Amino acid sequence: MTVLFAKEWRSYFATPMGYLFLSVFAFICGWYFFAGNLSFRMSDLSGVFSALYNICLFILPLLTMKLFSDEKRHKTQVLLFTSPLTTGEIVGGKVLSAYLFFLLASSVTVFFAFCMHFLTRFLWGLFLCQFLGLVLLGFAFLALSSFIASFAQSQMISAVLSIASLFLFHLSDSLTAMTSNTALQRALASMSPLKNYTAFVSGNPSLQNLLFFVSFGGFFYYLTVVSVTVQREGLR
């Protein structure tokens, strides 16, 4: 698994695309930091983290779109599926590389935090809570995008379908207003990534918010394993 992870990790830096991703990510975060914190002279990074939700919604599928379709394009899928690696290891190695790449991009917020630390009495507890929210959001969104990437035929289809699916989940919060059924309202509200993420951003997370991201990410990670298993069995 380590070898597969290392190969995937290196692939992000083998072309300028990985750097372009990091650069754009840093620029967008930097803009929100400049506009929301430096211009308004506020130490709270909530604005940056709130903006990161929308950024993740559109940008994370770009990290996973090539995970499996590249193997199909380069005809290396057979090699990979007939290797002695278990399906869990294959999926784990690929998803972990995308996840760590996302964490690397997100680490720009740590620079912001240190910046604030030297300028004022910075609330590290709140920042860590917000960062944990981002880490969990990335975990959940990457798991869903990886699942779609596992069966999509091309990178483009993978990215479009992933963004559309994430957007559907994003809308679940709005759907609560369309039903009068309290139980359904609660179910929809508890499944809203935005609502659960906002709790972390505002520094007021509950056990349920944590459970949501872990279960959401875990579920789609499992689906990815199932999807790859089915494809593997089809090859045999």
Added chain:
Amino acid sequence: MRNKDMKPMKKGALVVRLLLLLAFVVAVNMLGAEVSEKWKLKADFSVGGAYKLSPDVKAALAQVEADTNIYVLSSESEFVSPSKYFKQANEVINLIARENKRIHLRYVDLNKNPLFLQPYEKLKLHPGDLLLTQGGEATGLPAEQLFQIEQEGEAVYIRASKTESVLTSALVAMGKEEVEIAFDVGKNAYATDTVAYFLRDNYFKITDFSLEKEAIPTGAKVLFLFAPKEDYDDKELEAIAAFLRKGHTVVYVADIDQQPPSKTPNTADFLKNYGIALLDGSVFEPNAANTLDGNGFVIYPQVETQGYQNGGDAADKKVLSSFSRPMKLVQSKLADTAALLQFANTAVVRPEDGANWDPANAAPQEGLKSAILSQLKEEGGGRVLAISTSSFFNANYLQGGLVQNGDYFLNLLNQLTGRSGMPAIVDKSLSGLELTLLADTRVRLGLFFLLFLPAFILLLGGLQLWKRKRS
């Protein structure tokens, strides 16, 4: 044949397994939501603990002994939708309702229940406001009172939340007799609308009367003399002294629009008996650091006696005293006096007729006060609170976010009138602490994060591309 039969079975089992897993995930989330709500499994990392109740508030809520209903006049999802401040307010309202079993919380969607407000028409409530009922008593709490609202140009925005202290005050006040404040509107006194409105909002009963024609209302605990422009006569002053001897409080507000104290000798001598000397002229502060925008008449006095300021996120905000009549402490046989707010020793006095006055040539006067509290020495004696300017009660200073005059005065009045259990008004901001950032530092940091860092990463990418092409 056998393989063909097995495959659909295997697929079916897989689908069932996935559906069961999905149901499990949904159930875990719903259960998690219930458990988190029931056992308060929530962390609070916010600035100043915006999502938890302070010990003062908890102690105050324990005083609510009768069944009290809080009606939020909208559905919960609609109430929290406008901004993060409404979400915070909703969390706090829920915490308050959970704190005391006598307090019951209900969300009333007025679209579904349009006749709900009919018995409370007089309160003039709107969707999103709060209605509190206890027995036959009902009081309204407009949503805007839950927040510290600020205006910058045409933009109006919420700067902080006051939900915790404002709602608790309203709940505690419901079970108690209102403290009556009598305003003497005779003697050509200054208009009292703003301060009366502010006090009514904070559950005081306001009665207007004229001391020239009427006796002080019997139920009044506080007598407000709001910058009277004419002098009081002996009879009126005796009525005020008798009021003080009953242990009540007199708030005397001075103003530079009044006749100078030298021309209202009765009132000036009366106050002097209680250790408060009113002087002619107006206070001017040459040191711009102690003023608002360098205006020498709009001064931030220093807090001399602690204990009345807003202790929350507005703690760094000052009290503002503009166009003030100079006041000093003098020896008194009747009362013990203490300065609450005082001007810096750099302050000077502009004479009453100061047409050609030059502050540069004026000698600084030590010991000029902005607020003085005088306590009668005799047992059970009342108090005289003197404030140097009616501008202290300017609407922008009382309700605005610029200064904390409103919170300061309210905390002071609560203590003077013995409204025990009323929590001090505390602002809780969700926006973090303000940065003291020089313009060039801001530009440098902005350039680093907006240009230098992304460009550096791109450069690394370019190098990578160049390396690949070379190899």
